[in-house]
Amino acid sequence: MLRYVSYFKGLSETDLAAVNNHVFEKKAARGDIIVFESEPSDAIYYVNEGVVKAYKTSADGKEQILRIIRPGDTFNDVPILGGVNLATAEAMSPVVLYGIKKKDVEAMTHDYPQIAKNIIRVLSQRVEEMVDLIEDFSFRRVNGRVAKILLENAGNGGKPRLTQQEMAAMIGTAREMVGRSFKSLEAEGAIRLEHSRIVIANRAVLLKIAGLSE
Amino acid sequence: MSGLPIIDQSKCNCCGLCVTICTRGALKIEGNVVKAIPVEDPDWCTMCEIVCPNGAITCPFEIIIDEDGNE
Numbered sequence: 001m002l003r004y005v006s007y008f009k010g011l012s013e014t015d016l017a018a019v020n021n022h023v024f025e026k027k028a029a030r031g032d033i034i035v036f037e038s039e040p041s042d043a044i045y046y047v048n049e050g051v052v053k054a055y056k057t058s059a060d061g062k063e064q065i066l067r068i069i070r071p072g073d074t075f076n077d078v079p080i081l082g083g084v085n086l087a088t089a090e091a092m093s094p095v096v097l098y099g100i101k102k103k104d105v106e107a108m109t110h111d112y113p114q115i116a117k118n119i120i121r122v123l124s125q126r127v128e129e130m131v132d133l134i135e136d137f138s139f140r141r142v143n144g145r146v147a148k149i150l151l152e153n154a155g156n157g158g159k160p161r162l163t164q165q166e167m168a169a170m171i172g173t174a175r176e177m178v179g180r181s182f183k184s185l186e187a188e189g190a191i192r193l194e195h196s197r198i199v200i201a202n203r204a205v206l207l208k209i210a211g212l213s214e
Numbered sequence: 215m216s217g218l219p220i221i222d223q224s225k226c227n228c229c230g231l232c233v234t235i236c237t238r239g240a241l242k243i244e245g246n247v248v249k250a251i252p253v254e255d256p257d258w259c260t261m262c263e264i265v266c267p268n269g270a271i272t273c274p275f276e277i278i279i280d281e282d283g284n285e
Contacts (some may be wrong), residue, residue, distance in 0.1 A: 011273075030237075043285065051231050051235050068265055070231065070267055073230075092234075092235040093231070094234060154277045155278070161275060161277075162264065162274055162275055164260060164263075164275075165272075166264070166274075179260075195256060195258045196273065196274070197219060197277075197278055198277045199278055199280045
């Protein structure tokens with residue numbers, strides 16, 4: 001199992017066996033919180049079975065998913081050398097996780113320099129993901145462009161149905177940003193989300209958000 | 215209008231992740247095939263679309279205009 005974990009790529013069978021002594025198994029049911037945001041960070045985890053979501057929660061209870069972690073991926077790895085959990089991790093299904101305590105990870109980086117290199121690679125990837133998200137939040141007026149797509153593709157039966165991924169691709173943003181825009185446009189009264197339908201409730205407001213005129 | 219997620223069986227490898235995360239029980243495995251089934255209290259959370267590692271599930275939205283609210 002360990003050879004598939006990004007942290008341990010390139011290690012010999014002997015080294016992997018030594019590392020394996022520090023691995024513990026953790027099971028969780030759907031909805032269980034595995035790590036809480038802002039609590040002292042204790043371990044990194046590898047998802048062996050199931051799906052975990054990592055998210056931040058705003059003061060008014062809004063949830064922003066940062067990552068979906070599928071089998072083969074690790075999480076809670078940014079504060080790997082100490083600090084607090086940056087996000088809450090919740091099981092979306094029954095999950096089987098393998099964890100390693102942070103103190104053991106620290107010891108391993110001394111004993112196996114390859115692990116330190118692998119950690120740097122993983123953390124670099126996380127930084128890239130976060131920078132992409134920050135770019136979306138900071139510079140892209142996603143609401144306006146989502147509003148424009150909704151207006152262009154609205155039609156009672158005559159237009160193709162669109163997924164959030166397709167809309168994201170159309171405007172060059174992340175799928176998560178489209179979902180966030182839906183919530184924002186709904187809060188402004190421009191649309192209503194009704195199951196698999198997006199209802200344009202106030203076309204004038206939506207036009208204004210899109211920066212368009214009649 | 216279909217109210218069920220669309221499953222592209224040519225991409226689905228039946229890993230079952232979507233089935234395990236669906237809080238409404240709207241997806242199940244029959245034989246070696248994942249199927250979407252109508253449920254009484256449906257949701258359109260689209261999480262199955264997100265978790266699918268193969269892009270086999272899509273949850274498209276129909277965009278319509280509320281004539282009453284736009285007159």
